[in-house]
Amino acid sequence: MAGAENIIQVRGLRNSFGEQVIHDGLDLDVRKGEILGVVGGSGTGKSVLMRTIIGLQTPDAGEITVFGEPTIGREATEATEVRKRWGVLFQGGALFSTLTVAENVAVPLREFYRDLPQALMDEIASYKVVMTGLPADAGPKYPAELSGGMKKRAGLARALALDPELLFLDEPTAGLDPIGAAAFDQLIASLQKTLGLTVFLITHDLDTLYAICDRVAVLADKKVIAVGTIDELIALDHPWIEEYFKGPRGRAAIAAKDEVAGMAPRSADADAARHPTEVEAHATGQHSQGNAADAHARGEAGTR
């Protein structure tokens, strides 16, 4: 993929809240048409990174371009054209509880296309509802009437309202049961393929990483310490990465993936050995996260 077009480019990003430095010298490229998984221990700043890329958080320093347009320090009104080209599924879905599903989906349409006739807005909303696998009668329902999985789908329908080219997903499968999570993974993969989307996907879910991500970016030590395929990452000598992918959950995820593929069980080491790394990594050997992977896996709500 050398020379692939970067849809998102982050350089030298620094974010802090008071004394707490979240990112320092963070670089990241997201390539056109890929599903990039973003992982890291709790509090490493995955959501803050996403919020900064989409312009909801102003960093102390750094440069970010999305579709070649700078997003930092621009008023929402200035960046309208580029904002229309992405959709966001926030953690937990972030639906407006007083609006129906269809009204939630119509929110971005109202924001960007005020003059759109109501009938057309309704039609687009119903189409997006069905597209995300919700029953057609989900449109008039309120979020409180939906299951967790349905809420995620409604949030995804809203994220797709403007036919985006780029999708930001913040922990889309958190809190879903394994079957619901696997179904949601497949929905993302099939939408990505059908619509040719580029996807920035924050997750703690190893099954999601194995099932649908083309590459994975690892956040630790205030930076993206490595980016690559899982095989490439596993081949790196970094304690957090090793523990994350080769810990109990990592091994279970590999076994599940192999079972789906009808392959004999193998180990993460064997996986890595098949692909000697050429990772585009900034693997630095810094490892202040220590046992974060394990702690993270234990504390994570995802049940897979």
Ligand SMILES: Nc1ncnc2c1ncn2[C@@H]1O[C@H](COP(=O)(O)OP(=O)(O)OP(=O)(O)O)[C@@H](O)[C@H]1O
């Ligand atoms: N608006 C804010 N004001 C102050 N601190 C904040 C703010 N937003 C985030 N933080 C802090 O920044 C750090 C990174 O938060 P963030 O939500 O990005 O972590 P994360 O990697 O997404 O974590 P998790 O995996 O638990 O969701 C945390 O310590 C958080 O408390």
